[in-house]
Amino acid sequence: MFISTRGNSKAVHASEAIMRGMVPEGGLYLPEQFPTIALADFESHLDDSYQDLAKWILGLLLDDFTEEEVAACVEAAYNEENFEHPSVTPLVKLTEGSYVLELWHGPTAAFKDLALQIMPHLLVTALRKNNCQKDVVILVATSGDTGKAALEGFKNVPGTQVVVFYPDQGVSPMQELQMTTTEGNNTHVVAVKGNFDDCQSAVKELFADQDMIQKLDQAGYQFSSANSINWGRLSPQVVYYVAAYLNLVRREQIQLGDPVDFSVPTGNFGNILAAYMAKEMGLPIGRLICASNENNVLTDFFNTGTYNANRPFYRTISPSMDILISSNLERYLYLKTGGDGEQISQWMQDLKATGTFTIPQALQEAMAEDILAADADAETAKEVIARVFEDSRYLLDPHTAVAVSAAAKADHLVVVDATANPFKFVQAVSEALAPDKDVSEANVLDLMKELSEVTNTPVHRALAKLSQSGERPHPVIEIAEIRDTLMDLLPKA
Ligand SMILES: *Cc1c(COP(=O)(O)O)cnc(C)c1O
Numbered sequence: 273m274f275i276s277t278r279g280n281s282k283a284v285h286a287s288e289a290i291m292r293g294m295v296p297e298g299g300l301y302l303p304e305q306f307p308t309i310a311l312a313d314f315e316s317h318l319d320d321s322y323q324d325l326a327k328w329i330l331g332l333l334l335d336d337f338t339e340e341e342v343a344a345c346v347e348a349a350y351n352e353e354n355f356e357h358p359s360v361t362p363l364v365k366l367t368e369g370s371y372v373l374e375l376w377h378g379p380t381a382a383f384k385d386l387a388l389q390i391m392p393h394l395l396v397t398a399l400r401k402n403n404c405q406k407d408v409v410i411l412v413a414t415s416g417d418t419g420k421a422a423l424e425g426f427k428n429v430p431g432t433q434v435v436v437f438y439p440d441q442g443v444s445p446m447q448e449l450q451m452t453t454t455e456g457n458n459t460h461v462v463a464v465k466g467n468f469d470d471c472q473s474a475v476k477e478l479f480a481d482q483d484m485i486q487k488l489d490q491a492g493y494q495f496s497s498a499n500s501i502n503w504g505r506l507s508p509q510v511v512y513y514v515a516a517y518l519n520l521v522r523r524e525q526i527q528l529g530d531p532v533d534f535s536v537p538t539g540n541f542g543n544i545l546a547a548y549m550a551k552e553m554g555l556p557i558g559r560l561i562c563a564s565n566e567n568n569v570l571t572d573f574f575n576t577g578t579y580n581a582n583r584p585f586y587r588t589i590s591p592s593m594d595i596l597i598s599s600n601l602e603r604y605l606y607l608k609t610g611g612d613g614e615q616i617s618q619w620m621q622d623l624k625a626t627g628t629f630t631i632p633q634a635l636q637e638a639m640a641e642d643i644l645a646a647d648a649d650a651e652t653a654k655e656v657i658a659r660v661f662e663d664s665r666y667l668l669d670p671h672t673a674v675a676v677s678a679a680a681k682a683d684h685l686v687v688v689d690a691t692a693n694p695f696k697f698v699q700a701v702s703e704a705l706a707p708d709k710d711v712s713e714a715n716v717l718d719l720m721k722e723l724s725e726v727t728n729t730p731v732h733r734a735l736a737k738l739s740q741s742g743e744r745p746h747p748v749i750e751i752a753e754i755r756d757t758l759m760d761l762l763p764k765a
Contacts, residue, residue, distance in 0.1 A: 273335065274301040274503065277606040278620070279613020285336035287398035290504040293497050298620075299613075300603050301503050307332040309554040311529055318518055318528075322360035323350050325518075326390075326511045332553075333507040334394070341397050349390035349508075354379055356733060361386070361512040363519045363687070366664055370679060371525075371687045372672070373516045373534075379424040380450065381693040381732045382417055382592070383543065386512060387505040388425035394504040395496060396431050406494045409762065410434040413475040415468040416447040417592050417692075419461075420454070422498045427456035433493070433762055435460040437475055439468045440748055444591075446696065446716045446735075453742040460761045463748040474754045484755060491765040500542045501599050509546030510553070516687050517555055526685060531558030533686040535679035537671040538562045538570060539593040541600035543689060548604060548642060561686075563678035564647040565590045570598060574645035577636035579619075582627040589650045589700035590670040592691070597623070605631070608639055646678035653677065654704035657694075661705060667694040667729050669701065693732040695720050 273283035278299035284292070289301040309332075317328060326346045327339075334342060350360050357377040364372045378385025392410075399408060410432060412422045419436040426434035436451060440463035443451075451461050464471045478484060479495055488494065498505070513534065520526045534557060536544040544560055551557040564571050566586040573579040581596045588594055606616050622629040648656070653673040660668055660676060668676060669692040679686045694701045698719045702711050705726070711719060717738065724731045749757050759765045 273304045275304050276300070277302060277602050277613060278617040279611075280617070286334040286503060287336050287401045290394055290398040290502060291402060291404075291496070293499055293502045299617075300501055300600070300606075302603055302606060303333070303335075306549065306552045311554070311556075314514070314518065314555070315528055317514075318522060320518070322511070322515055323347065325515050326350060326508065329511045329514055330507060333510065336401070337394075337397065341401075345390055345393035345397060348393045354385070354389050359515070359519070361515055363516050364666070366660070366666060366676075366688070369685050370682075371516075371520070371685070372666070372668075372690045373512065373687050374690045375512060376669075376690060376693040376696070376732070379734050380417070380420045381696045381734050382421060383689065383691040384417060384421035385424065387500075387508050387542075388421040388498065390425075390508045391498060391502065391504040392426045392429045392432055395498075396429060398504070399431075404494065406489070406492050407764070408432050408496045409488065409493045410496055410498050411475050411478060411758075412436045412498060413468070413472040414438050414443075414451075415591070416443045418498075418500070420447065420450040423451060423454040423456070423459045423461070425498070427454065427459050429458070433458045433460070434498075435462065435758060435761060437462050437464050437471050437754070439463075439471050440465050442467055442471075444699075446698065446738075449716070449738050449740070449743070450735075452744060452746055453738060454744070461744075461746040462754075462757055462761075463746060464751055464754065465749065466751050470751055474751050478754065478758065481755070484758075487759070488762070488765060491762070493762060493765065500540050506542055506546060506549075506600070509543060510550045513547050513550040513557070514555055517557075520685070520687075529556055531556050531684045533558045533561060533679075533682040533684045535561040535563055535675040535682065535686055535688045537590065537593055537675040537689060537691050538564055539595040539598065541570070541598040541604065543691070544643070545600045545603055548607070551642070552607065558684040559641075559682065560643045561675070561678045561681050562643050562645040563675040564645065565593050565653070565674050566647070566649050567594050567596060568647035569596050570601075571645040571647040573601075574636075574639065574643055577633060578628060578630045579623065580628040581623065588670075589653065589697065590674055593671060593674070608635060644681045646681055648674045648677035650700075654700070654707070657701060657704035661727065665728075667701065667727055669694040669697045670704075671697075673704075693735070694729070695723065695731050695735045698723055
């Protein structure tokens with residue numbers, strides 16, 4: 273069963289937690305007790321495919337899903353059409369003692385695919401298990417990456433419609449092209465005149481609009497979200513930590529039981545939390561390194577015990593880490609306080625009211641046993657990209673480069689999560705390799721071709737097929753038109 277991090281709600285099964293997204297009273301769902309895995313069990317899964325590992329681990333983390341239900345979701349998500357690499361998340365040796373876990377082989381070239389390719393199937397399964405026969409309408413406000421990953425995840429999934437709102441002129445040319453070229457009979461993209469916050473507020477209002485909810489209900493629809501705090505997005509991320517560890521054992525780089533560190537480019541704290549959950553379940557993880565860019569609120573938190581979101585917000589070359597409120601940190605705090613929901617409620621209230629909260633020193637010290645934090649600015653990230661290419665002929669994207677820099681803190685063999693393919697951030701990567709060149713006005717498709725030639729690295733297949741001619745018409749609207757636009761887009765409304 274799943275309980276609330278704020279101790280304020282009744283326990284529910286996984287399917288209900290996924291259906292609801294977050295605890296209605298406020299708070300996030302966590303298993304009442306984590307399943308544990310003995311070393312001998314890991315050993316017996318040493319030769320499993322990624323799909324088989326996913327069936328095993330998700331079977332443990334989704335208490336009321338049947339074996340058949342989990343298997344169907346896994347097979348619909350992690351197949352060759354969606355992930356062209358046979359091991360789904362290949363592990364590449366960078367130097368002696370350091371590896372890169374490539375989490376970008378999915379359809380949008382970023383790690384969110386690992387969660388968002390399976391989450392729609394988990395959600396539809398959860399709804400049907402709870403006797404809801406309505407079609408789900410997924411609304412997403414995006415500043416770029418999540419929108420495309422949600423579109424690809426929900427594309428052509430029966431019983432779903434996905435509508436993505438993005439700020440007109442507020443996303444990168446690559447991100448816009450990725451979204452507006454999405455295929456599928458249930459995918460909708462809308463550019464909203466305003467910034468990301470306007471977009472996000474408008475979508476939040478839609479979720480709360482009772483009149484709208486009633487109209488949609490009559491038409492056979494119900495709202496849901498694909499938010500990164502949903503258990504259906506978090507739990508699939510545990511799988512690749514197990515896969516990476518077992519891969520190292522198979523390659524005789526470690527012996528089963530040896531500690532391995534992971535360095536994780538962090539924004540909303542979901543990916544690194546999944547690693548911590550793997551550790552709680554018994555995977556021999558040494559330390560986790562929480563890597564941040566100029567928005568280094570987490571580095572300061574782990575180093576001082578004070579979380580302080582009252583600081584300038586920077587737009588960086590690693591935009592998916594540009595976050596000042598890391599939602600999933602709440603789950604880690606809950607686990608580290610031994611489940612003190614009242615204390616978590618208090619801190620979250622403080623954070624909301626004042627932008628800051630402070631934890632006791634003893635807790636800060638206990639956290640340092642699991643997590644070390646480090647940050648790297650754009651200049652450092654670009655230097656890392658240039659140096660690693662020079663030394664290893666391996667191209668990093670700016671998010672991964674931040675984590676490679678932070679990995680200097682590791683005590684053991686270290687695996688760096690590569691969260692995006694370098695061609696997805698072609699501008700920053702090109703600048704890193706040729707600092708004197710001005711690429712600000714260059715066409716991204718031309719830049720990709722050039723970077724590929726210069727570095728002798730193939731363009732990611734999902735990006736290679738992008739072309740301006742594949743753009744589908746999409747509405748560009750004023751914020752006030754968002755409600756009517758949504759009604760127009762939904763076929764039954
Ligand atoms: C979302 C994202 C991150 C941050 O992951 P969190 O789970 O939010 O911490 C890092 N890198 C890339 C490329 C991402 O898309």
